[in-house]
Amino acid sequence: MDRPYLLFLGDVADQLAAKTAHGIADWRPEWCVGQLRLPGCKADTGLADLTLEEAAAKGAKTLVVAVANSGGSMPEHWTDTIVKAIGLGMDIASGLHVRLGQLPAVAAAATQHGRKLYDVRYTDQTFNTGKGFKRAGLRCLTVGTDCSVGKKYTALAITKEMEKRKLKVDFRATGQTGIFISERGVAIDAVISDFISGAAEWLTPENEPDHWDIVEGQGSLFHAAFAGVTLGLLHGAQPDALVLCHEPTRTHMRGLPHAPIPALKDCFEPYLAMAALTNPDCRFVGISLDTHLLSRHAADRLLKSTEDQFGLPCVDSLATGTASIADALEALCAN
């Protein structure tokens, strides 16, 4: 996809709904000219607010529909903006479930102006069903108490730390935002359900014995909507190591006001019990807390007490970095 990007946030109702925009802005700020928000938008990446015309003048090549609403549909009133961007010479990229080419006005404009439409959630790649054979190489998967609790950021941060140490490592994107950031991967939640674990096997192939795939987790085993995706990814990735991700201020499961967040202590055993099917040696190597809504003091106290409680390295992938988890992975590799 041609860069730079203009990130389109629409008029989403909260920060989390724009997590694709946040991910790109946080990890690839040099790829972005700014953001475009409609009236009422409750999200903000901190990038400059630009009109379509301003972005075009700054050389924006692709408008990225950078939202991640549950269900992946596209509000009808966003179409005008997309059509106008095409008219100004931009390609369009989206990670929604709905395909850009299925929106008649968008498809017509793209044809008329000769622009490209990218649906990163979809791939022409066909997958086999999962096989469950043990593959060479090492894999670390981030898992969560809920959706949107830092699984992707944690995986990216661990990868960055291991790259700094010159270890053999690849970030494996499993969702739209990770694919935008790493320019490859498979949106596991858009795969036909028969092939979830097969797609995860394809994404994390056999490798050198000391090579790590750091795999972005999806959903949560405790989320009534998405646990199937989580489990298929867990089985296909056959992780040697898990990192449990959590957002300590969350009061209920994302999108499910009636569903409480599980306690950290109740999460380890179910994940390990399920992981054992394809890797009986799987273990937790760390905990990653997204503490950005806490004061620094409260965050530090919580990280320390969590580390003491569970005897595992406990980090905030942005605030503290992930050195202690990378240490644990290096130690695992040496054994």
Add this chain to the structure above:
Amino acid sequence: MDRPYLLFLGDVADQLAAKTAHGIADWRPEWCVGQLRLPGCKADTGLADLTLEEAAAKGAKTLVVAVANSGGSMPEHWTDTIVKAIGLGMDIASGLHVRLGQLPAVAAAATQHGRKLYDVRYTDQTFNTGKGFKRAGLRCLTVGTDCSVGKKYTALAITKEMEKRKLKVDFRATGQTGIFISERGVAIDAVISDFISGAAEWLTPENEPDHWDIVEGQGSLFHAAFAGVTLGLLHGAQPDALVLCHEPTRTHMRGLPHAPIPALKDCFEPYLAMAALTNPDCRFVGISLDTHLLSRHAADRLLKSTEDQFGLPCVDSLATGTASIADALEALCAN
């Protein structure tokens, strides 16, 4: 779909690969004129072997590609048969993942001869993501130690028994064969993975307090390829009652020669632990063994010993019927 059907078995390598044909032949024999098998076919429904011409002469209206191979692809050398059937005036129905219209020769023949192509695994229905709210009505889901262990037959047999008792009951098909038999349902394994549990919720909607949905299970929580589908269905169906299905002569997981079958005793707790997320009151009400490969004497002994071991009604859905499980469901409803 117009009836009667000619069941096409191709040249599949074993009986289980033709389980769609067996399902239709066993539950809807009056809809079938016969079967068509290619040289080398290792499956046999017991229906009359017919050529395409013989079937056409007997009035066959639809050729049903009645196989269920892992991955759902279509061997190229089956195309000639399908094209010829179209030329003889038959519509084509398939439950494979590959869509009939995507096979150029098949699409061309259907257009030329004005015949219909049915892909029962696909639906135009769009689904929401799962919500996990408790819905009124009662639901029973069949689950398994493995794939292809009688989950569909058990659900069909329980439904039939409850219909005989004039109870309020619906069979809910979740796979291609169940859809062929009941003429409705959703092939859960063909749904985009983000919507597995949402599709299961749609399939088993709110209902009268004393109405039972008997839901056909899919895959197995212990199968490395399909456990994600199983879990999403389990969460979406939010069953009040589970029936554990098992084939006692199976030596390894279907399609995975390296993977042992779990012991019955090790299956109850993981299913209940996972089911509790959307229905903490879920319980097992019976065990269903597919004993057709055992002698009647050995089968009876095994049914008795299994019933004694676990204190649950234990049936073979075809050989013994499912009266004791229907009793258990009636008792649950009365509480």
